[in-house]
Structures are given as structure tokens and as C-alpha cells.
Amino acid sequence: MSDDADIPAPGGPESASERERVVAAEFALGLLEGEELLAARGRLATDPDFAARREWWDEWFAPLSDEVSGAQPGAHVWDGIAARVNGAQVSREAASVSATPLEGPSNVTSLDMERRVRRWQWTAGLSSAAAAVALALFFSAPGAAPQADEAPLIAAGAPLMASIPIGDTPLRLGVTFIPASDEMLVSASGLTADGVHDHELWLVPEDGSAPQSLGVVVPGEERRMLLPENIVQNMGPGVGLVLTREPIGGKPEGVDAGPVVAQGQLDAV
Amino acid sequence: MSVAAPSSDSSRSSKSANEAREALRAAMVRLADGDSAALEEIYTATRVKLFGICYRILGDRKEAEDALQDVYVNLWQRADRYDPQRASPISWLATFARNRAIDRLRTGKVRSGAVAVEEAAPLPDEAPLADALLVDAERDAQIHKCLGTLDDRAQTYIRAAFFEGHTYAQLADAADVPLGTMKSWIRRGLLRLRACLEASEKGGDAA
Numbered sequence: 001m002s003d004d005a006d007i008p009a010p011g012g013p014e015s016a017s018e019r020e021r022v023v024a025a026e027f028a029l030g031l032l033e034g035e036e037l038l039a040a041r042g043r044l045a046t047d048p049d050f051a052a053r054r055e056w057w058d059e060w061f062a063p064l065s066d067e068v069s070g071a072q073p074g075a076h077v078w079d080g081i082a083a084r085v086n087g088a089q090v091s092r093e094a095a096s097v098s099a100t101p102l103e104g105p106s107n108v109t110s111l112d113m114e115r116r117v118r119r120w121q122w123t124a125g126l127s128s129a130a131a132a133v134a135l136a137l138f139f140s141a142p143g144a145a146p147q148a149d150e151a152p153l154i155a156a157g158a159p160l161m162a163s164i165p166i167g168d169t170p171l172r173l174g175v176t177f178i179p180a181s182d183e184m185l186v187s188a189s190g191l192t193a194d195g196v197h198d199h200e201l202w203l204v205p206e207d208g209s210a211p212q213s214l215g216v217v218v219p220g221e222e223r224r225m226l227l228p229e230n231i232v233q234n235m236g237p238g239v240g241l242v243l244t245r246e247p248i249g250g251k252p253e254g255v256d257a258g259p260v261v262a263q264g265q266l267d268a269v
Numbered sequence: 270m271s272v273a274a275p276s277s278d279s280s281r282s283s284k285s286a287n288e289a290r291e292a293l294r295a296a297m298v299r300l301a302d303g304d305s306a307a308l309e310e311i312y313t314a315t316r317v318k319l320f321g322i323c324y325r326i327l328g329d330r331k332e333a334e335d336a337l338q339d340v341y342v343n344l345w346q347r348a349d350r351y352d353p354q355r356a357s358p359i360s361w362l363a364t365f366a367r368n369r370a371i372d373r374l375r376t377g378k379v380r381s382g383a384v385a386v387e388e389a390a391p392l393p394d395e396a397p398l399a400d401a402l403l404v405d406a407e408r409d410a411q412i413h414k415c416l417g418t419l420d421d422r423a424q425t426y427i428r429a430a431f432f433e434g435h436t437y438a439q440l441a442d443a444a445d446v447p448l449g450t451m452k453s454w455i456r457r458g459l460l461r462l463r464a465c466l467e468a469s470e471k472g473g474d475a476a
Binding site: 030033060065069070072074077080084 | 305308309312316317318320321322324325333334335336337338339341342343345346347356357360361363364367368369371372373374375376408409411412413427428430431432434435436437438440455456459460462463466
């Protein structure tokens with residue numbers, strides 16, 4: 001225990017440059033969330049010095065994981081991995097042969113869709129009209145694209161784009177995903193903030209798992225960010241995106257997401 | 270093991286650790302070259318350690334198993350990201366797994382830190398396997414030494430962030446202090462930690 005650390009925070013004990021010196025460490029430890037986390041992910045894609053510093057911290061922290069006790073996963077875990085790897089290989093080989101049935105979790109049936117919509121409980125504030133639109137989107141999405149396109153593991157290349165209309169306005173939210181670099185661009189250049197709400201963008205994975213937050217949309221700005229791999233693997237043509245209205249700062253921990261205010265889907269350009 | 274005869278024990282175990290590390294490194298290179306069969310070898314050698322990490326962060330067995338699947342499927346997709354010249358393979362994989370688990374925590378609805386430490390260690394007989402893959406002992410000693418120079422509070426919260434995957438807000442809540450205070454404590458610790466680690470890289474008087 002040292003006494004000097006007891007000074008609370010009068011006059012800002014740490015300067016902006018000090019904060020800058022440790023932000024990569026905060027990112028590596030996982031301390032950041034919300035806007036700060038998004039900013040750090042953005043820098044990872046655009047700032048090589050920052051990326052190198054993040055890696056430096058990762059390498060230093062890595063030995064600590066030796067203190068974590070090992071544990072045996074269930075035998076089904078390997079089966080799942082093998083099925084996904086084999087399934088992706090099949091779909092890569094099948095390439096344009098859309099008749100080839102996909103194996104494993106990538107084969108989305110309408111029953112799966114029903115289940116996942118039920119599991120995904122949008123509650124407070126979700127108007128029935130919006131719900132109907134959302135459900136129609138979910139149910140029509142899988143049929144719209146040929147089956148081979150639905151593999152969540154996209155083999156290569158072409159950017160995916162979504163242009164999401166905002167209510168009755170002529171405004172659109174532009175979302176572009178670049179598979180080659182795992183980057184996502186969110187363009188909200190025409191939008192303005194109302195001062196009481198934020199809007200959070202979500203990806204609706206094809207495999208029926210819970211929607212994944214893509215972050216709070218910053219009105220009037222174009223944001224570029226590197227997506228984490230658990231999101232990247234769910235990216236693919238036909239994948240749904242929804243925009244929800246949330247309190248400032250995005251969906252609070254432990255409560256349901258706010259009402260869906262817009263939706264769209266990613267498609268190959 | 271016996272305290273009386275540490276030297277023969279440790280040299281034997283470091284030899285097998287080297288062999289295990291090299292076998293793993295070779296499998297990672299084969300995987301990057303497109304040999305999918307190498308994935309099973311890597312899985313067999315590392316699943317206990319990586320599952321332990323995911324479980325500790327996510328605090329839920331089912332979630333941790335899902336995360337573990339993602340880890341190895343991602344690994345298969347991105348094996349070329351591993352640079353065999355640089356990092357120890359297990360250290361790289363441990364970081365990879367932890368980052369995936371953290372991503373999952375931040376994007377999903379999972380709660381962190383729900384599991385007691387004892388609960389997360391159901392299979393002590395598997396521990397030797399993980400030990401055989403120990404990361405670089407010198408770096409291990411150095412990070413512990415540098416963490417040891419921090420005041421207790423900074424050490425405690427930095428470790429909680431690493432092991433439980435807690436955010437600033439969660440740590441502040443748990444400690445019942447304002448967010449700014451928690452940030453200030455941890456940032457000071459990280460500044461000092463950075464200085465200590467950098468000095469060890471430059472000075473070479475690490476041990």
C-alpha cells in the first residue's frame with residue numbers, strides 16, 4: 001500500500017498524455033467498454049503504433065494466464081469444431097453449386113428462425129408494427145439468397161453493404177464490411193443527435209445466437225473499426241442488421257434492448 | 270514436487286516443455302499452410318488450458334464451450350496470423366483465447382465473474398498437461414516482478430481485470446468507488462508497470 005495513491009481525483013491526477021500512454025494496456029486487459037472500446041478498436045485498424053503497443057502488452061500479460069487452472073471441455077466441443085470446419089470446406093468447394101446442402105449450424109431452417117426470434121426478446125417499447133416488420137425481415141432473409149451464400153464463414157473477398165432507411169426520412173445509414181481486413185465502416189453522415197437517445201447497431205447472426213452489438217452509431221460521422229472475430233465469423237450475405245433506440249451510451253447492461261427503429265441486411269456489392 | 274532436488278526435476282520438465290512447445294509450433298505452421306488435420310493436434314494439446322481461460326472469463330460452462338469452439342474455428346481461419354518467429358505458441362494461443370472470450374463478454378449478454386475459482390478447476394489431473402506448455406519463464410518472472418512493485422490496490426484491480434474480464438465500471442461498482450477513482454488507480458499502476466517492463470527490456474538486468 002502506498003499513501004500517494006489515496007488522492008481521489010482532484011484536478012485530474014493523470015494528464016491526457018499519461019492516459020494515452022496506457023490506453024493500449026486498458027484495451028488489452030479488457031477494461032474498456034462503450035465508446036472507448038469502439039475508439040480503441042478503430043485505432044487498432046488505423047494506427048500501427050497503437051496496434052504494436054497493444055501487442056506488446058498482450059505479450060507481457062500472456063504469462064499471467066498460467067495461473068488459470070485448466071479445465072476439460074465436453075467431448076461435443078470438438079465435434080462442433082470439426083463440423084464447422086468441414087462444413088466451411090464443403091461450402092468453399094461447392095462455391096457456386098448452390099444445390100449442395102450445407103452441414104452443421106450454418107443450415108438455417110425456418111424452425112431455427114422461429115426459435116431465435118422467440119429467444120430474442122425485444123420487450124419494452126417495441127410496437128407491434130415494428131415487430132411485424134422485424135419478423136418479416138427475419139423470415140424472408142434466408143429464402144432471399146441462394147443457400148450456398150448463407151455459410152457464415154465467408155471464404156473471401158467482396159465487401160458486403162447495407163443501406164438502412166431511417167423511418168420515413170430520406171436518410172440512410174450506410175454499413176460496409178470489408179472481409180479482407182475485418183473492417184466495418186458505418187456512415188451516419190446525414191443523421192443528427194436528439195440529445196436524449198443513442199442508436200445502437202446490432203448484427204443478427206444466422207446461426208440463431210444472440211444479436212451482437214456493433215456499437216452505438218455516432219450521428220453525423222463516418223466511423224471505421226476493426227471487428228472482433230466472434231462478430232466477423234457471423235458476417236455474410238443476407239445477415240440482418242437492426243438499429244435500436246437506447247439511452248445515451250447504448251443499451252445498459254442487464255436490460256433488454258430498446259425498440260427496433262430500422263433494419264436492413266448485408267449483401268454482396 | 271520435492272524441494273530437496275529441484276534441479277533435476279526442473280531440467281527434465283523444461284526439456285519436455287521445449288519439446289511440447291516445438292511440436293505445437295510445428296502444428297501451427299502446418300495449419301497456416303492449410304493442413305486442417307493439424308487443428309486436431311493443436312486442440313488436443315491446448316484445449317484444457319484454453320478452456321480454463323474461457324471458463325474463468327465467462328463464468329459459464331456452456332458459454333465457455335461456445336467460445337472455445339469459436340477460438341479453434343477462428344484459429345483455423347486465421348492461422349496465418351501467428352508468426353512462429355515471434356511469440357511462444359501457447360502464449361499466443363492463450364492471448365487469442367482470452368481476447369475471444371472478452372469479445373464475447375462485451376458483445377453478448379453474458380455476465381462475467383459469476384463462477385467461483387474452485388468451481389472453474391474441476392480437473393486437477395489435467396493440470397500437468399498445461400504445465401508442460403508453460404510460457405516463457407523469464408517473461409513470466411518479469412511480469413510478476415513488475416506487478417509486485419505496484420501498490421496492493423493497483424495490483425489487485427489489474428489482476429481482476431485480467432482474470433475476470435471486468436471493465437472499469439464493474440471494478441468501480443464492486444469496490445464502491447467513483448469510476449474516475451478506479452480509472453485513476455489502475456492508470457497509475459499501468460504507467461508504473463509500463464516503465465518497469467520497458468526498463469527490463471532495455472537494461473537486461475531482469476532476473
